[in-house]
Amino acid sequence: MTIPQSPTTEDIVAALRNADAVQYGEFELSHGGTSAYYIDKYLFETDPKCLQIIASAFADRINETTLAGVALGAVPLVAVTSTVAGQPYVVVRKKAKKYGTGNRIEGRLNEDEEVVVLEDIATTGTSAVEAVNALRDVGATVERVFVVVDRQEGAREQLESNNVEMEALVTATDLLVDDENV
Incomplete structure (x- = not known):
């Protein structure tokens, strides 16, 4: 698989599927609900080609701003995206x-610095909101969260209610449409 310069939704969906990150069955989710499908972030974040495609897609959307990743899940995303985009990053514990x-925030961060939070999978948005609030508590300006997959289960609305715009590389609809396993 070659790495596209500006990955499309279709490129990202293909990369996630090629990494076997989309699984079917009955799964319990971190917020306590269940789902007939699961997106295994560890499979896509440990697949070098998939991770490169995701980082390239994030980098295309980032201006000159500091990045933040939520420990542990988003650390590979933010580290590789930082390298591709040439922007610094911090880790939010x-x-x-x-x-x-x-520290709760690891790395260099100045007061009033603009930060974009990167997240792997957004379901309810709770972990993203907690990261945004932790960054705001130390004086950062956070208005955007980028996620790999939006499960379309309320994260966007929760972030909007906290004055944060969420942008997803793909949605659950994108990922599950045309999948013969659904």
């Missing part, structure tokens, strides 16, 4: 660590 520096 779910809570401050109790050792070392005790």
Whole structure:
């Protein structure tokens, strides 16, 4: 698979499917609900070609801004996207660590700095909102969250209610349409 310069929705869907990241069955989701399909972020984030396509697609959408990834799931996304886009990044922990520096935000971040949060899969949007709030608490300006897959289960609405625009590379509809496994 060659890496397209400006990946399309179709390129990203194909990359996710080629990485076997879309699975079918009965799955419990992190928010407690169940689903007939699952998007395995660890399969697509550990597949070099898929990760390159995703990073390239994110980089196409990023202006000169600092990136942020939520630990642990979005760290590969933000690290590779940072390299492709040539932009710095920070990592947002779910809570401050109790050792070392005790930071919740890892990396260099200046007050009033514009930050775009990268997220793997958005379902309810809770983890993205928590990351946005943690960044805002230290003085960052966060108005956008980019996600690989929007499961279309309320994340966009929750982010909008927190004055954050969400942009997804693909939606569940994009990913599941024309899939003979559905």
